Structures are given as structure tokens and as C-alpha cells.
Amino acid sequence: MLVVEFADQLRDRGHSVLEAVHEAAMTRLRPVMMTMLSTVLGALPLILGSGAGAEARGAIGWVVFGGLGISTVFTLILIPVIYSLLAPLARPRAHAGVRLDRELREFEATE
Structure with missing residues (x-):
């Protein structure tokens, strides 16, 4: 969900939806790939292991491998x-901040 948070922050700074989502995905690419690679390499002994209980460990290793692959594609x-399809339907959060500031000034002016 960090991709969405980064994209929201970029939209608040005035970037378009496509610019924001592209920059956010590129920013998160290396950390996501490093996490995926280290976990997959850690699961290899489970997948390739032999001996007593190798079938159970192999199954767990394949689940880790497949689940991480799918989550990487999702991320x-x-x-x-x-995000690029749904974000244009909502305003950036900066608009809400401007509106709240205006309402606060109006409220303070009435006191």
C-alpha cells in the first residue's frame, strides 16, 4: 500500500494521476524486488531439500514462492x-486541506 500512499502524496504536490502512480511504482520497485528476491532465495532450501519431511517443507516453500510472486505482481x-483507474474519481487530499483552512478562517472571523 506504500505505492498508493506515495502516489497520493505526489498528487497532493500537484502531479497528475499518471505521473504520480508511475513515480510511486518506480520508487517502490527496488525495495519490493529486494524483498521478493531475498524471500525466494530463503525458500529455495525448503523447495530443494531432501530427507525426512521434505515433502511438507517443499510444499511450504512452494507456497511462499508462489504467494510472493503473486503479491509482487499485485504490488x-x-x-x-x-489506482490509475480509480484516482481520477477522487480529488487529491490537498483540496480537503484547503477547504478546511477556508472553513476555519470563516469560523474564526465569526467569533
Whole structure:
């Protein structure tokens, strides 16, 4: 969800939706790939192991491997695509801050 948070922050600074989602995905690419690679390499002994209980450990290793692969695809491809489709329907949060500041000034002026 850090991709969405970074994209929201960039939109608050005035970037377009596509610029924001592209920059956010590129910013998170290296950390996501490093996490995925280290976990997959850590699961390899489970997948390739032999001996007593190797079938159970192998199954767990494949689940870790597959789950992390799917979550990487979701994080780097699916989430940015969904964000780019839904974000134009909502205003950046900066608009809410401007509105709240205006309402606060109006309230203080009435006192």
C-alpha cells in the first residue's frame, strides 16, 4: 500500500494521476524486488531439500514462492493500474486541506 500512499502524496504536490502512480511504482520497485528476491532465495532450501519431511517443507516453500510472486505482481502492476483507474474519481487530499483552512478562517472571523 506504500505505492498508493506515495502516489497520493505526489498528487497532493500537484502531479497528475499518471505521473504520480508511475513515480510511486518506480520508487517502490527496488525495495519490493529486494524483498521478493531475498524471500525466494530463503525458500529455495525448503523447495530443494531432501530427507525426512521434505515433502511438507517443499510444499511450504512452494507456497511462499508462489504467494510472493503473486503479491509482487499485485504490488507492481495491478495496484498501480487500479489506482490509475480509480484516482481520477477522487480529488487529491490537498483540496480537503484547503477547504478546511477556508472553513476555519470563516469560523474564526465569526467569533
